[in-house]
Amino acid sequence: MEMEDLQALVILRSLANGVDPESGQLLDSGSLTQQPRTVSALAAAVRALERAEKLDRRRSLAPAKANVPWTADEDNKLLKAFASGMSPRQLAATHQRSPKAVKARLAKLGRYGRVP
Secondary structure, three states: OOHHHHHHHHHHHHHHOOEOOOOOOEOOOOOHHHOHHHHHHHHHHHHHHHHHHHHHHHHHHOOOOOOOOOOHHHHHHHHHHHHOOOOHHHHHHHHOOOHHHHHHHHHHOOOOOOOO
C-alpha cells in the first residue's frame, strides 16, 4: 500500500470515529462527517482500504512463484529432489513456492500422501 493510501486510511479512520484528523478534537455532532450516512460511507471506505492493505501485505510475503503454473522441467526437478530426501520445506525454498504448494504438487504427481 502506498504512503498516500496509508495517510488516507488514518484520516478516514479519524473522521469515521468523529475526530478531526488535524487537531485531534472531537467533531461537532452537527458536522457533515457526523451524519449517519456519511459515517457509514467513511466506515466502508476504511474497510476497503484495510482489505487492500491486508492483500498487499499477503502478496509481499508470498513466494516469488506463488500462483505461477508448474512447468514439466520444474516437475522433474521437484520429483528428483524429493526422491533424494529433500523435505517439502526445503523444496519450497528451492522452487520459490510455499510448502503447501509443494505438497499439493507432489500429491498431484502421485508422490505425496501415500506410502511408496
